[in-house]
Amino acid sequence: MKKTRTIIASALACSALGLLALAGxxxxxxxxxxxxxxxxxxxxxxxxxxxxxxxxxSKAMDExxxxxxxxxxGVAFADTQYKGSGELNEMLAAGSYADLLVTASKGxxxxxVERGYVDEATRTDLFTNELVFVSKEGSALQDVTLDDLKxxxxxxxxxxxxxxAGTYAAQALSTVGLYEPPAAEAGKTGAAIxxxxxxxxxxxxxxxxxxxxxxxxxxxxxxxxxxxxxSDVFRFGGVKNVxxxxxxxxxxxxxxxxxxxxxxxxxxxxxxxxxxLTDPDAQKIWQKWGFxxxx
Amino acid sequence: xxxxxxxxxxxCLLAAGCAAPSPCWADDSLGSVEEPAAPIAPASxxxxxxxxxxxxxxxxVEVSAAGDAALIEGCRFAVADFxxxxxxxxxxxxxxxxxxxxxxxxxxxxLAVVSTGSxxxxxxxxxxxxxxxxxxxxxxxxQLLQRYLVALDSAAAKGSARLEAxxxxxxxxxxxxxxxxxxxRFDMALQEGRYYTCVxxxxxxxxxxSSHPAHAQLxxxxxxxxxxxxxxxxxGEATGLEWLAAFLAEVDYSPLWVTLRTTGLAIVLIFxxxxxxxxxxxxxxxxxxxxxxxxxxxxxxxxxxVCGFLLLLAFGRSTALGQWFIxxxxxxxxxxxxxxxxxxxxxxxLMYRSARGAFENLDPxxxxxxxxxxxxxxxxxxxxxxxxxxxxxxxxxxLAFARAxxxxxxxxxxxxxxxxVTRTIPIAIYxxxxxxxxxxxxxxxxxxxxxxxxxxxxxxxxSRRTTKYRRPVADDGPASGRSRRKRLGGDGALEAGxxxxxxxxxxxx
Numbered sequence: 001m002k003k004t005r006t007i008i009a010s011a012l013a014c015s016a017l018g019l020l021a022l023a024g025x026x027x028x029x030x031x032x033x034x035x036x037x038x039x040x041x042x043x044x045x046x047x048x049x050x051x052x053x054x055x056x057x058s059k060a061m062d063e064x065x066x067x068x069x070x071x072x073x074g075v076a077f078a079d080t081q082y083k084g085s086g087e088l089n090e091m092l093a094a095g096s097y098a099d100l101l102v103t104a105s106k107g108x109x110x111x112x113v114e115r116g117y118v119d120e121a122t123r124t125d126l127f128t129n130e131l132v133f134v135s136k137e138g139s140a141l142q143d144v145t146l147d148d149l150k151x152x153x154x155x156x157x158x159x160x161x162x163x164x165a166g167t168y169a170a171q172a173l174s175t176v177g178l179y180e181p182p183a184a185e186a187g188k189t190g191a192a193i194x195x196x197x198x199x200x201x202x203x204x205x206x207x208x209x210x211x212x213x214x215x216x217x218x219x220x221x222x223x224x225x226x227x228x229x230x231s232d233v234f235r236f237g238g239v240k241n242v243x244x245x246x247x248x249x250x251x252x253x254x255x256x257x258x259x260x261x262x263x264x265x266x267x268x269x270x271x272x273x274x275x276x277l278t279d280p281d282a283q284k285i286w287q288k289w290g291f292x293x294x295x
Numbered sequence: 296x297x298x299x300x301x302x303x304x305x306x307c308l309l310a311a312g313c314a315a316p317s318p319c320w321a322d323d324s325l326g327s328v329e330e331p332a333a334p335i336a337p338a339s340x341x342x343x344x345x346x347x348x349x350x351x352x353x354x355x356v357e358v359s360a361a362g363d364a365a366l367i368e369g370c371r372f373a374v375a376d377f378x379x380x381x382x383x384x385x386x387x388x389x390x391x392x393x394x395x396x397x398x399x400x401x402x403x404x405x406l407a408v409v410s411t412g413s414x415x416x417x418x419x420x421x422x423x424x425x426x427x428x429x430x431x432x433x434x435x436x437x438q439l440l441q442r443y444l445v446a447l448d449s450a451a452a453k454g455s456a457r458l459e460a461x462x463x464x465x466x467x468x469x470x471x472x473x474x475x476x477x478x479x480r481f482d483m484a485l486q487e488g489r490y491y492t493c494v495x496x497x498x499x500x501x502x503x504x505s506s507h508p509a510h511a512q513l514x515x516x517x518x519x520x521x522x523x524x525x526x527x528x529x530x531g532e533a534t535g536l537e538w539l540a541a542f543l544a545e546v547d548y549s550p551l552w553v554t555l556r557t558t559g560l561a562i563v564l565i566f567x568x569x570x571x572x573x574x575x576x577x578x579x580x581x582x583x584x585x586x587x588x589x590x591x592x593x594x595x596x597x598x599x600x601v602c603g604f605l606l607l608l609a610f611g612r613s614t615a616l617g618q619w620f621i622x623x624x625x626x627x628x629x630x631x632x633x634x635x636x637x638x639x640x641x642x643x644x645l646m647y648r649s650a651r652g653a654f655e656n657l658d659p660x661x662x663x664x665x666x667x668x669x670x671x672x673x674x675x676x677x678x679x680x681x682x683x684x685x686x687x688x689x690x691x692x693x694l695a696f697a698r699a700x701x702x703x704x705x706x707x708x709x710x711x712x713x714x715x716v717t718r719t720i721p722i723a724i725y726x727x728x729x730x731x732x733x734x735x736x737x738x739x740x741x742x743x744x745x746x747x748x749x750x751x752x753x754x755x756x757x758s759r760r761t762t763k764y765r766r767p768v769a770d771d772g773p774a775s776g777r778s779r780r781k782r783l784g785g786d787g788a789l790e791a792g793x794x795x796x797x798x799x800x801x802x803x804x
Contacts (some may be wrong), residue, residue, distance in 0.1 A: 058730055079714035082730075091711065095612030095621055096629040137454055212729050230455070234381050236731040237453035244512075280398045280489050283384055287397055290381030290455075 047268040050078040050097055054104035054164065054255060055210040056129070056229050058082040060289035061102075064282055068275060075268055084210040085109075086162025092117040092260070099269040102126060102257040104211075104229075105164035107194060109256040118258035122270055125294035126277055127255040127286065130230040131168050133243040136221040144225060144243035146176045149203060154224040156205040157217040164253075165211040167195030169227035171250035178203045191251045215239060229253070231290035254294060356446035360532040365447050366524055367439065372427040373527040374406065374443045377519035379451040383494075385503060388485045394478075394495025395503050396485070397516045406521050407481050407492050408444055412456060412514040414463040414474065417444065418481040418492075421468040423521045431466040440466065448517050456514040476509030477502050492516060546735060549715040550723035551742065553634065554700065557719055561638035561699040566692060568639070569646030573654055574676065588651075595644035602640055603708025606633075610709070633710035634702075634717050641705050642698035649691025653684030682761075689758035693751050700747060 053061050065077045081088065081096075085103035089111055092098060101118050103109045112118045133144045141154075149156060158173075159166025173179040174189040181188060182197040208214045211228050212235075218226035219238040226239070233241045247253075257276075259269045276282050277293060286293060358365045364375040383397040399405050404420040417440055419429055429436050441464060448458040465474060472479045480493040494513060496502045502511045533541050576587045594602050610617040610627040620627045627633055657680060665675045681688070703721040710717035712726055720743045728736040 079716065079718075081711065081713070091629065093612065094607055094628050095617060095626060096711065097626070134454070210729070216729060231381065233454045234452075238731070240454040241456060277386075280486065283398045284378075284380075284400075287380040287382050287384065288378065292382045293384040293386040295386050 046074055046076060047265045048076045048078050049099045049265055049269055049272060051080040051100045051102070051272075052088045052091070052098040052260075053080055053082055053100075053102040054085050054088075055082045055212045056104060056165070056232055056235070057102060057127075057255070057291070058212065059235050060231070060285055060291055063289075064276060064285050067281060067285065068272060071281075075272070082210075082212075084159065084163040086111075086164075087209065089115070089117065090162075097262065098260045099263040099265050100257060100273060101260055102255055103164065104129075104253070104255055105167065106251070106254055106256060107167065107196075108164055109258065112258070116261055118260050119263075119266070120258065122259040122266075122273070123256055124258070124273060124277065125254045126257045126273070127291040128294055129253045129255070129291060130247065131165070131172065131227060131245040131250060131253065132230045132233065132241050133225050133245065134215065134218050134228055134233055134239040135225050135242050136218055137238050137240050139224070139240060139242065141224065141240075141242045146172060146178075146245065146249065149173070149178060149225075150176060152203050155222075156203060157208060157214050157223040157226040158205045159211055159214050159227075160207040160209060161196045163209065163211055163214070165214065165228055166207065168250040168253060170195035170198060170200075172227070172245050173200065173203070174198070175249045177201070190249050195250075212236075229290075234290050255291070356442055357529045358446055358450045359527075359529045361530065362447065362450045364527045364529060365443050366527050366529050367442065370439060370524060372429065372439075372521050373524040374447060374519045375522045375527050377447045377451070377517065379448060380516045380518070381455060383513065383516065385501065388491065392499075392501075393483070393485055393491065394480070394493040394499075395501070395513055396491045396493040397518070399482075399490045399492055399518050401488050401490070402520075403482050403484070403490055404520070405482060405490065405492075406519045407516065408448075408458065408518075409479055409492065409494060409516045410456070410458055410461055410514040411477075411511045413461065414465065415444075415458055415461040416465045416467065416472055416474065416479045417441075418470075418472070418479070419466065419468050419521065420482060424468050427521055427523075429521070431468055437464070437466055444517060447519065451517075458517070473497060475511075477511055492518070542734065542738070546738060547714065550718050550720045550739065553631075553715065553717065554719045554743075556631075557634040557638055558696065558700045561635050561642065562692065562696050564635070564639050565643050565646045565695045565699065569643055569691065569695065570650050570681075570688070572643075572647045573650035574680075576651065577654055591647050592644045594640050595648075599637075599641050599702065599704030600708060603637060603705035606637065606640065606705065606709045628709060629711040629713065629717065631710075631716050634706050634719060637705035637709045638699040638702045641702050642695040645698055646688075646691045646695040649687050649694065650684070653687030653691075654680060656687075657683055685761055686758055689754055689761075693754050696750060696754070697747060700743070700750075 051061065051065070061080060061082070065080065069075055069077060081091065081098075083091070085105060085108035088098075088101060088103065089108060092101070092112070093115065101109075101112055103112065109118070109123065113120045113123065133141075135141045135144075144154075148154070158169040161167065170179045171190055171193055174181060174193055174195075178200060179195075180199050180201050181193040181195075185193045185198075206217060206223055208217060211232060214226045215228045215232045215236050217223050218228075219236060225242070227245065228239075230241060230244070233239055257273050259266050259273070263269055276286075283293060356365050356367050363377045364373065365377070366373045380397050383395050385395050387393065388396060397409075399407065404423055406420070406423070407418040409416050419431060419440070423429070424431060429440070431437065445457075445459050465472070467479075470481050470483070472481070476497050478495050478497050480491075480495065483491045483493055485491045485493075494502060494511070496507055496509055500507050502509050503513060504510065532538075572587075572591050576584050576591070579587060607628060608614065610620060610633075612618055612621060612628075617628065625632075627636065662675055662679065665679055670678075701721055702719070703725070706717070706719060707722060712718050712722050718726070720739050724736045724739045724743075727733075727739065
């Protein structure tokens, strides 16, 4: 029996060694990027910003970060997480670290404020966007309106409750009776509801977990129509803008940004946010990708 | 250096993999894959030939692959530095409301066109117009400009509203142009050395507001410069090998390293833990054995998302354990270690089950015989049990490796998708596809298929080599080796076992 223990002990020692190696390597990936950026700064203390941004910002934000990092050699960016705004909040809940959070709706940012993930004093609206119908490139559809969806002639894809584009879509669809808000909001439609927790009636849309996935469904031709932001049309290509959803059918689309409560680089994050909003070169990037700066 | 090495390795792998079906792959990826970097009008879908592009639908306008320049053969001017703005900004510039504005650049004298969806206002700076003898009143020149702009705009539109659809075209070289209650202002130096194009109500109001009497839905704007045709070199789209080389040079190879690191470390841990667990459970009383067996096997039965979710709950900020890990500066969630933990948990049962099955099938008499000869347990384990069950263990290793390599659900939950840290190849494939980089997703798919094939082939070859003793010995008759081993008992078994141990030593150690 003792011998058995010896064997188990040796096997455990083996795995413990592995774990040690794991711990040893842990500093590796973290150290590499900051090392690179401090070299760029010529020895100055470098800052690495971790940004959590709404999925729709993916390509534009990458370009902006690249430009900002080249203008400010002391700042580097970790791999930015582009997810549905609700998912970003869940990641923060699970303990992931971020310096700056940019969501695609006031509601999701309210959540983040309420749950203490961000510093409310730094909250600023950064961008606005527009909700549109898209279909696969080359589709014959055009000038689609909300009313056209009645009767279920078209298959539809929208974001789920965690995706701001999905809640805006639900608000818009409620104005033509295709979405039934939950009991607490009974009788209200459009901008008056949150677009969460209700049910679609008379239509069964496919639900996706980020606006990028929603757009993909249309691009693949899995659905006739998808409701996404106008910036997504340009972001992916492969889809066609076939109708604009009137902006009074849903809450105003805003992208609030705020510095995260646990940020170790709060000043650098706030500076970057200010730059996004005021620098003409940044504006050029946003206008290229279809994000209107917030007033 | 790592990146360069990666390129070479991957290029070699690719070359090897494509050797047989090479022409198809290279062509396929050109034809079927979207290339966001080079938006070309859909007419060019047939791909390949740079010469065949564009002209077809844009009546003789050659557009560069990057979409920033265009040339009409024989025309006395060309367009360069073209950029499309999907939207502008209604934000005040330096505190003053300037209308809906587009930032153009640091150089004055830009060609500009602003579209309201129904009307397009084209601005050609007076200096440019006279330099290139462009008469904005002449239908011929208007048509030339229109051809240029439509071609460039269509190439850059990617499914958004196009100039092509606009019926009402206006041409001006005035910096302020009024139409329908709207004033278009071009080449405005709103800040020092910064030139803007603005759209504002004649009354100075915001025309994008639906309450404004001259309300206009501003679709988009295009900017460029009119240049000498000789100054424009139209770069065709790279084709075939050139395209492949450019593509391979641009790909971010970090998912490969992350995957190798994760899978390599995970398989070492799984190997050790799986053998230990199999050995350990066999020595327990039957009831405890069943319980532990269920616990060790359950990650294989559960969907990976459940494993990921439970791990996230266990190690996340919301639990004392997770908080403790965060406090000691070793956060497990969304870190590189998390990929290894997820892979180990999910792939471990495969190793454990294979090893246990192999150990159970060993002849207990043989082990007892070894004990009577005074062999220690470690010696029995390493010299009899391991070599005799080696082929099963190797099979278990292959399966566990495959599972760890392909781990997606639990990894995404626990480790997320951080490029260079936790983005493994399976996660890269999903997110690259989702982000519209289908060609990169295809690339990683090919890499992972070839990589898996090579590794499994290697393990199979190795395991065959280390189980040589199973093959009939030349002077021992063809079938007797295998069948005799099964019938063996007592001393004979020990003899065979020891012989096997000697044969398999290289593999076991």
